[in-house]
Amino acid sequence: xxxxxxxxxxxxxxxxxxxxxxxxxxxxxxxxxxxxxxxxxxxxxxxxxxxxxxxxxxxxxxxxxxxxxxxxxxxxxxxxxxxxxxxxxxxxxxxxxxxxxxxxxxxxxxxxxxxxxxxxxxxxxxxxxxxxxxxxxxxxxxxxxxxxxxxxxxxxxxxxxxxxxxxxxxxxxxxxxxxxxxxxxxxxxxxxxxxxxxxxxxxxxxxxxxxxxxxxxxxxxxxxxxxxxxxxxxxxxxxxxxxxxxxxxxxxxxxxxxxxxxxxxxxxxxxxxxxxxxxxxxxxxxxxxxxxxxxxxxxxxxxxxxxxxxxxxxxxxxxxxxxxxxxxxxxxxxxxxxxxxxxxxxxxxxxxxxxxxxxxxxxxxxxxxxxxxxxxxxxxxxxxxxxxxxxxxxxxxxxxxxxxxxxxxxxxxxxxxxxxxxxxxxxxxxxxxxxxxxxxxxxxxxxxxxxxxxxxxxxxxxxxxxxxxxxxxxxxxxxxxxxxxxxxxxxxxxxxxxxxxxxxxxxxxxxxxxxxxxxxxxx
Amino acid sequence: xxxxxxxxxxxxxxxxxxxxxxxxxxxxxxxxxxxxxxxxxxxxxxxxxxxxxxxxxxxxxxxxxxxxxxxxxxxxxxxxxxxxxxxxxxxxxxxxxxxxxxxxxxxxxxxxxxxxxxxxxxxxxxxxxxxxxxxxxxxxxxxxxxxxxxxxxxxxxxxxxxxxxxxxxxxxxxxxxxxxxxxxxxxxxxxxxxxxxxxxxxxxxxxxxxxxxxxxxxxxxxxxxxxxxxxxxxxxxxxxxxxxx
Numbered sequence: 001x002x003x004x005x006x007x008x009x010x011x012x013x014x015x016x017x018x019x020x021x022x023x024x025x026x027x028x029x030x031x032x033x034x035x036x037x038x039x040x041x042x043x044x045x046x047x048x049x050x051x052x053x054x055x056x057x058x059x060x061x062x063x064x065x066x067x068x069x070x071x072x073x074x075x076x077x078x079x080x081x082x083x084x085x086x087x088x089x090x091x092x093x094x095x096x097x098x099x100x101x102x103x104x105x106x107x108x109x110x111x112x113x114x115x116x117x118x119x120x121x122x123x124x125x126x127x128x129x130x131x132x133x134x135x136x137x138x139x140x141x142x143x144x145x146x147x148x149x150x151x152x153x154x155x156x157x158x159x160x161x162x163x164x165x166x167x168x169x170x171x172x173x174x175x176x177x178x179x180x181x182x183x184x185x186x187x188x189x190x191x192x193x194x195x196x197x198x199x200x201x202x203x204x205x206x207x208x209x210x211x212x213x214x215x216x217x218x219x220x221x222x223x224x225x226x227x228x229x230x231x232x233x234x235x236x237x238x239x240x241x242x243x244x245x246x247x248x249x250x251x252x253x254x255x256x257x258x259x260x261x262x263x264x265x266x267x268x269x270x271x272x273x274x275x276x277x278x279x280x281x282x283x284x285x286x287x288x289x290x291x292x293x294x295x296x297x298x299x300x301x302x303x304x305x306x307x308x309x310x311x312x313x314x315x316x317x318x319x320x321x322x323x324x325x326x327x328x329x330x331x332x333x334x335x336x337x338x339x340x341x342x343x344x345x346x347x348x349x350x351x352x353x354x355x356x357x358x359x360x361x362x363x364x365x366x367x368x369x370x371x372x373x374x375x376x377x378x379x380x381x382x383x384x385x386x387x388x389x390x391x392x393x394x395x396x397x398x399x400x401x402x403x404x405x406x407x408x409x410x411x412x413x414x415x416x417x418x419x420x421x422x423x424x425x426x427x428x429x430x431x432x433x434x435x436x437x438x439x440x441x442x443x444x445x446x447x448x449x450x451x452x453x454x455x456x457x458x459x460x461x462x463x464x465x466x467x468x469x470x471x472x473x474x475x476x477x478x479x480x481x482x483x484x485x486x487x488x489x490x491x492x493x494x495x496x497x498x499x500x501x502x503x504x505x506x507x508x509x510x511x512x513x514x515x516x517x518x519x520x521x522x523x
Numbered sequence: 524x525x526x527x528x529x530x531x532x533x534x535x536x537x538x539x540x541x542x543x544x545x546x547x548x549x550x551x552x553x554x555x556x557x558x559x560x561x562x563x564x565x566x567x568x569x570x571x572x573x574x575x576x577x578x579x580x581x582x583x584x585x586x587x588x589x590x591x592x593x594x595x596x597x598x599x600x601x602x603x604x605x606x607x608x609x610x611x612x613x614x615x616x617x618x619x620x621x622x623x624x625x626x627x628x629x630x631x632x633x634x635x636x637x638x639x640x641x642x643x644x645x646x647x648x649x650x651x652x653x654x655x656x657x658x659x660x661x662x663x664x665x666x667x668x669x670x671x672x673x674x675x676x677x678x679x680x681x682x683x684x685x686x687x688x689x690x691x692x693x694x695x696x697x698x699x700x701x702x703x704x705x706x707x708x709x710x711x712x713x714x715x716x717x718x719x720x721x722x723x724x725x726x727x728x729x730x731x732x733x734x735x736x737x738x739x740x741x742x743x744x745x746x747x748x749x750x751x752x753x754x755x756x757x758x759x760x761x762x763x764x765x766x767x768x
Contacts, residue, residue, distance in 0.1 A: 176578040176579070377641075414729060421544045
């Protein structure tokens with residue numbers, strides 16, 4: 001790639017080294033721990049599904065049954081008990097799920113022959129892994145069949161009705177209007193639920209529950225549009241909150257294509273315990289990597305809560321950290337949709353040049369990553385006409401810097417959840433801008449000592465100073481002291497801390513072992 | 524009497540710009556349906572200037588209508604928290620020192636399942652919004668921002684603990700009237716605990732009006748375009764008024 005910003009390579013390498021050093025102690029911690037949702041995600045990969053009459057999902061029932069006997073037992077992992085119940089009862093996975101939902105306790109059976117358990121587990125690992133690989137192969141086949149039919153960058157639209165069947169209508173319309181990516185935004189409460197609801201859902205607030213059945217319904221609907229439009233439509237959901245890895249598992253099984261998945265978002269913006277989040281994000285990313293799912297990281301959040309000009313370096317620092325945590329989970333660069341956003345105060349003089357600079361900087365520092373670029377939200381107002389103009393500039397910067405995933409801005413961002421026509425106007429705006437500047441990226445360079453080039457160098461320098469500070473203090477302490485996003489999160493505070501699990505000497509998780517093998521993470 | 528109508532380019536021409544979606548395919552029949560619809564709303568004249576398909580089953584219209592309806596501007600009563608201009612941060616601090624003589628404690632949160640901190644942050648965070656500093660920056664205020672998804676129960680408990688003078692409730696999501704439900708529950712809980720009179724209760728959000736907030740039992744409601752200075756001014760004046768009683 002030809003550079004337009006002339007960023008010093010040794011400085012960029014140094015920033016990456018800092019990120020590696022910062023994440024090393026965190027990685028040690030992650031390797032020694034599991035969590036209730038990691039165990040439940042594993043059970044889901046094994047086939048545990050369904051819910052009891054009170055709506056408590058089978059994976060939660062199993063984990064709760066184990067903890068009820070003795071919390072320490074979970075240090076061996078939950079899989080062994082579930083597989084043991086399969087072996088001893090001779091039930092199929094489906095039959096056992098029904099029995100567990102009806103009240104059967106897997107702990108009522110003593111552990112049987114280890115070899116039989118391992119044999120059964122190997123069969124289950126193979127079964128889920130093959131399903132995930134088939135999904136991946138299907139996606140690759142369709143992307144190949146419809147190659148060059150998607151926009152560049154991919155146009156990303158959100159639906160959020162609360163009712164999966166209504167979402168389907170909106171999503172199909174959005175895809176027909178030109179969207180390449182459909183995200184079904186989640187109901188506002190879901191990130192803090194320590195379980196994943198079961199079955200199709202029709203009631204949510206500001207979004208729709210992520211359930212495996214909802215995933216399946218939307219996937220089937222979008223597959224129809226794919227054939228009609230001769231364009232692969234990528235489906236996105238949120239592997240975030242207290243059930244990160246479970247949602248990743250469901251998405252892998254139902255062929256989702258992207259997942260919002262950030263290594264620190266839950267800690268900073270949802271007050272989820274830091275240890276829990278780090279453990280959960282690792283397992284969720286391993287699943288995403290295995291499934292070929294592109295993650296979208298949440299750097300835009302740093303800019304909506306703080307000043308986008310002053311705090312630009314927090315975005316780049318977070319990108320380096322997300323990248324490093326991604327690599328540690330076996331996630332290659334091409335699956336890392338690192339995030340950033342167009343959120344500067346529109347009254348800043350030369351604001352456009354700074355946005356252009358920072359977007360180009362992300363492009364050059366992360367050349368293989370499908371960067372996820374987020375539209376203006378903070379300074380959007382009831383003036384929908386001004387909003388449309390701001391989105392036009394955003395569209396311009398995105399195309400001018402060759403971004404990967406382009407979340408379309410809505411002119412009614414500050415007014416209501418998007419109307420169908422709002423999405424149409426967004427697509428129209430983007431396709432107009434992007435077509436008219438198709439080869440801008442290759443054709444235009446920046447002045448070597450100009451505002452755009454200088455800005456990128458400044459942000460990189462600030463980022464390195466910040467990473468040096470974090471490296472000196474340590475990651476956990478840095479979060480506790482409020483270095484990230486100006487929020488302080490105590491180490492043992494936040495939601496979900498009690499769901500953290502030590503891995504005992506006999507910890508057994510054949511699904512994790514398989515993921516590590518598949519991803520080349522075994523030394 | 525001051526009769527007014529929308530203004531296009533000539534006084535009283537009554538020109539209005541409209542855009543909407545219809546659940547039919549695009550075409551001459553859809554455009555006629557759009558025109559008839561606009562006329563049915565009382566417009567005397569309608570021109571559908573643009574239509575486009577949104578999908579096989581939906582289409583988009585831009586139309587201009589001409590209305591003869593009017594209102595008497597002199598008879599308008601605005602739904603506003605305060606007719607007076609708000610004080611600046613320095614004036615508020617000065618007012619607190621003069622009229623109240625101690626630090627004023629303010630607790631804010633976005634309540635219920637609403638996960639949007641953008642509103643409460645704009646009002647409370649040090650940095651503020653659009654060059655209006657947030658309440659945390661006020662030297663004579665002690666401000667606690669509890670963030671989002673805070674249960675009403677917890678907000679009240681915390682406010683009592685820190686001896687708050689005022690509680691700010693932010694509500695952004697209004698889908699299915701969740702904001703009304705949340706705000707009502709908040710006031711009912713306060714009343715059940717006999718604490719309603721202890722606090723100045725302020726509601727805020729892009730779709731919260733003063734009228735609605737007062738109806739639900741708050742002292743005031745702030746909508747779109749509100750800054751920290753407006754909220755602070757209301758709180759300190761209300762406290763001074765309470766003190767005088």
